[in-house]
Amino acid sequence: MALLDVAGVTVRFGGVTALRELSFTVDEGSICGLIGPNGAGKTTLFNVVSRVYDAQEGAVAFEGADLLSRPAHAISGLGIGRTFQNLALWPGMTVLQNVMVGAHHRSRIGALRAAVRWGSSREEAKLTRTAWDALDELSLTDVAFHPAAGLPFGTLKRVELARALTGRPRLLLLDEPATGLTQTEVGELGEMLVALAERHRLTLLLVEHHMGMVMGVSDKVVVLDFGAKIAEGSPAEVQNDPAVVEAYLGAPQ
Amino acid sequence: MTAAMGVVAAGSRQHRRRQIIGWALFALVVALIPFLIADTYSPTIFGNRYTVGLGNLSQAIGLMVAILGLNIATGYSGQLSLGHSFFVGSGAYLTAVLVNDFHWSYLATLGVVVPGLFLFGVLFGIPALRIQGLYLGLLTFAVAAVFPSIIRLDEVADRTGGSNGLLIDSDLEAPTWAPLEKVTEWLHAIPGVGSRVPEGLTDRQEEAVYKYFLLVMVALVCFWLVRNILAGRVGRALVAIRDNPLGAAANGVNLPAYKTLSFGISAAVGGVAGTMLAMHSGFVGPDEFGFSMAILLIVGLIVGGSGTLHGAVVGGLAIQFVPHWSSQTQTLPGTDVALEGPYGTAILGGLLIVIIFALPGGASHGFRKIKSRLMPVAPQPPRG
Numbered sequence: 333m334a335l336l337d338v339a340g341v342t343v344r345f346g347g348v349t350a351l352r353e354l355s356f357t358v359d360e361g362s363i364c365g366l367i368g369p370n371g372a373g374k375t376t377l378f379n380v381v382s383r384v385y386d387a388q389e390g391a392v393a394f395e396g397a398d399l400l401s402r403p404a405h406a407i408s409g410l411g412i413g414r415t416f417q418n419l420a421l422w423p424g425m426t427v428l429q430n431v432m433v434g435a436h437h438r439s440r441i442g443a444l445r446a447a448v449r450w451g452s453s454r455e456e457a458k459l460t461r462t463a464w465d466a467l468d469e470l471s472l473t474d475v476a477f478h479p480a481a482g483l484p485f486g487t488l489k490r491v492e493l494a495r496a497l498t499g500r501p502r503l504l505l506l507d508e509p510a511t512g513l514t515q516t517e518v519g520e521l522g523e524m525l526v527a528l529a530e531r532h533r534l535t536l537l538l539v540e541h542h543m544g545m546v547m548g549v550s551d552k553v554v555v556l557d558f559g560a561k562i563a564e565g566s567p568a569e570v571q572n573d574p575a576v577v578e579a580y581l582g583a584p585q
Numbered sequence: 586m587t588a589a590m591g592v593v594a595a596g597s598r599q600h601r602r603r604q605i606i607g608w609a610l611f612a613l614v615v616a617l618i619p620f621l622i623a624d625t626y627s628p629t630i631f632g633n634r635y636t637v638g639l640g641n642l643s644q645a646i647g648l649m650v651a652i653l654g655l656n657i658a659t660g661y662s663g664q665l666s667l668g669h670s671f672f673v674g675s676g677a678y679l680t681a682v683l684v685n686d687f688h689w690s691y692l693a694t695l696g697v698v699v700p701g702l703f704l705f706g707v708l709f710g711i712p713a714l715r716i717q718g719l720y721l722g723l724l725t726f727a728v729a730a731v732f733p734s735i736i737r738l739d740e741v742a743d744r745t746g747g748s749n750g751l752l753i754d755s756d757l758e759a760p761t762w763a764p765l766e767k768v769t770e771w772l773h774a775i776p777g778v779g780s781r782v783p784e785g786l787t788d789r790q791e792e793a794v795y796k797y798f799l800l801v802m803v804a805l806v807c808f809w810l811v812r813n814i815l816a817g818r819v820g821r822a823l824v825a826i827r828d829n830p831l832g833a834a835a836n837g838v839n840l841p842a843y844k845t846l847s848f849g850i851s852a853a854v855g856g857v858a859g860t861m862l863a864m865h866s867g868f869v870g871p872d873e874f875g876f877s878m879a880i881l882l883i884v885g886l887i888v889g890g891s892g893t894l895h896g897a898v899v900g901g902l903a904i905q906f907v908p909h910w911s912s913q914t915q916t917l918p919g920t921d922v923a924l925e926g927p928y929g930t931a932i933l934g935g936l937l938i939v940i941i942f943a944l945p946g947g948a949s950h951g952f953r954k955i956k957s958r959l960m961p962v963a964p965q966p967p968r969g
Contacts, residue, residue: 382834382835383834384831384834384835403839404834404835404840405833405834405837405838405839405840406837407835407837408835408836408837409837413835414835416831416832416835420829420831420832420835421828421829421832422824422825422827422828422829422832422833423828424824424827424828424892425821425824425825425828429821432818432821433821433822433825433833433836433838434836436818436821436822436836436837436838437836437837439818441817441818441819442819443814443819443846443850446813446814446816446817446818446819447810447811447813447814448810448813449813452813452817452818455817455818456817456818457967459818460967461967464966464967473966476964476966477964495836499836499837
């Protein structure tokens, strides 16, 4: 059974159809690339899966269970983590605190127990430990106590990745993780993602414009154009698909 | 960057020692001040006579707790509440009515005020789920503005006293075991400083000193509880909602639940502040808790430092003493030019402008900067 099953999803904003009857599946343990020109609907799909947007038609299932009936805050608890194209960090907190929030759904101490310190220090220590491990894994411990602002974009992107990892997701949605990186760094990132996926048994759904990286790491690539799927298959199949070539380069005159 | 005292590691023995010394000094100051100003201290500065009385200080402590409450909804979770005076007023009136009509003791009324105001706050928080920013500000402001009228309604006026307000007929007399008189005598005997301490306390002074300590205790408990809530998981969730709601939801923070919770806690703490103010003055009047108080609390929040706990302390002192002192400034400092009119608010407004430009994060942000410069603490990675 596919881990993520997107079936006939249509999203409209007023007169604009952002996604048109989109269907594809992501198998457990695989890396799936989601590509397409700007405005093709890639981030819209992420927002449907993480329940920021509602779909007018269609269904999304995670492990066979309906996702669209869940509120946005329940998604991470089900095992779906995400990073954002333009960062959704909290500059009022340190990098470490940001990453600790990643484990919010795995921790329990509420206001009442926290107020009288009933078990809160122990949980806090555990959260700190978990977050620190994620920072360590992504070589971010140097900036752990720095506010999550004013750092290089690539670093902040990694902070988001660390935050998502702290939530122990099974499916991780990565929205343009290579933005702001140099060519060499993009290569390193690709290797790191493959290694992370293996170590944490992650399934990845990856939106990215760096074709070299997407084609290098993905088991399967789904191509969108104007909200509709125009191709799906292995990187080699997709690269030679005439519809894909046309979408990216334009039809020969 | 030169550190006057050298960098210490967080949690190390030096850091601990420094913290203990800091708290000990704080405790000493808090314990001595009421005796030093039991006889109202009135220095003359540049030809103007200013007063620092224990009553003002006690009032400021109540305001600190009010700002602490406001800080939770507005400072930490970023929901503009201009109606905090409503909660403070409700707490004050609840206490007054319970003490007068049901003969409860002041502190016992907290058992009703805290859960009652928490519920109020939760109800208040429900519209806040739908509207934000200025619109929320306007809505909450309207609630603040109607409070005095609600108190004056004929249906409740027998209990609330209507426009006349309500004198609370319970005095807080210092228990006989409290060694206030003894301590005053000892302090008076100290050469130098002792001259500021009266030889003995009059009954009224003794009551004021006792009230002060009671209020300090209540305030300390409030700050401790709120600090514990905000220092951990719940506090981070609130800041996450404030700074980026999308990211908060994606990480499992239940936005509606936490927003409502923050309004609930905010209102409950505001209610305690109301109880404290009623305890302090022994009187509640409808206009004390109108929208001017709501605005003043916002001013205190900004001047002290929104989103910090120390900010509430500075803010409470500021909104109590700055208008008070400004109104005592009769002549332009150092000259004979007489000042007339409502200079208190004008000076408070000027101070607000200066602080916004000079210290964007409020006074506590500035203190923190100075402290990290003089006594830097290096945070440490978790052990194990």
